[in-house]
Amino acid sequence: MESFVWDQAKQAGASLMRLEAWENTDAGITAGFTTRIGGVSTGCWSSLNMGLHVGDRNEDVVRNRQLLSEAIGWPFEAFTCAEQVHSDNVHIVTVDDMGKGRDSRHSALQDTDALITNVRGVLLASFYADCVPLYFYDPVHEAVGLAHAGWKGTAAEIACRTVEAMKKAFGTNPSQLRGAIGPAIGGCCYEVDGPVIGRMEELCSSFANLTAVDSMIRRTQDGKAMLDLKEINRQIMIKAGILPTHIEISTWCTSCRTDLLFSHRAEKGATGRMASWIGMEKR
Structure with a gap:
């Protein structure tokens, strides 16, 4: 059964995939993945491009990010992201970091490919066009995380680094942690x-x-x-101590479904980016 459920009806101009297993279990969690459908971008970035670094008009990307925020019912001021560099660097997002990177690369959290936080009201986001989105949720210590895993981040075991950072920062017990692996290029195409x-x-x-x-x-x-980068990252999550029964994994392949998702490889680099997101609502 697919973990990331595509809502074909655009909400506020954005067609999204929701991580329903988590959202249905905890009403205070929002988590999911954008498609390429909706938004205002044109040309090879058509149309819900979330990446500021691919040549699209800055104002169009910012508007697309606002549409995502509106579709999930969160304020755009909460949207927080990093300048990704295919590293294994993990950043602990604080209240003071909220909103960084939402409208410019300059203001983003630099040289970072994983974000973790226990601050409610902060919306973490990261960006993809084949690489593997990794999600983390600690329901006991009320903390969440995202990690961006291309082959380099996978080789550096960024999933392990993220779990280790959550243990150190929040007291997370890996056996209580929930993990998810989102849409990415599959073993069929990579x-x-x-x-x-x-x-x-x-x-x-x-x-x-x-x-x-x-x-x-x-x-x-x-x-x-x-x-098969998705399965390799699942094995890394298990190695980090997450129980296999606590890991969701998507079957969506970005390269197979360029009608729905951006794919850097299938589209030879001339394409946009999807966003993963996760956040815990304020009480």
Whole structure:
């Protein structure tokens, strides 16, 4: 069953995928993923582009982000994001950070690919066009997180770094933590070459379930491989202590569904970005 449920009816001009398993369990949580449908962007960024760094008009992107905020019923002032660099850097978002990056790259939290917070009323967001969105929710200590995992972030085990940061900052017990893996390029479409294969094989050798490695890295006859980044990140979450039964994983492939989602690889770089989001409402 798909964890990220697409609401085909645009709300406030934005067509969204909701992480219903979490939202239905806790009415105080909002979490999900945008599609490319809705918004005001034109050209190759049509039309709900969330990325300020892809050449789109700044004012159109800001308007699209406002439409997301309106669709989920949150103030745009809460929208908080980072300047992503494919690192494993984790930033603890405080009240003073709220709203950073919402309307400019300059004001974003710099050199960061994971955001965590226990501040209610802060909306965390990050951006994708094939990379893997990772979600974290600690219902016991009331904290949330997002991480952006391309192959480099995956190799650096950014999911583990995020869990470690939540343990240190909030007292999170990994066995009580909820994890989710959002829409991303699938193993059906993500072909990689030698250096990436070697790094991923090294990483996968640390997993408890070694029998699944061949399904995560499927070798092809030309010396390349099809890589299942979503499943690799699920295994990293398990390695970090999250229970397998506490992890949601999306089946949506960005490269297969360019009618619905942006894909950097399928569209040869000329495309927009989706946003993941998560936040805890103020009481």
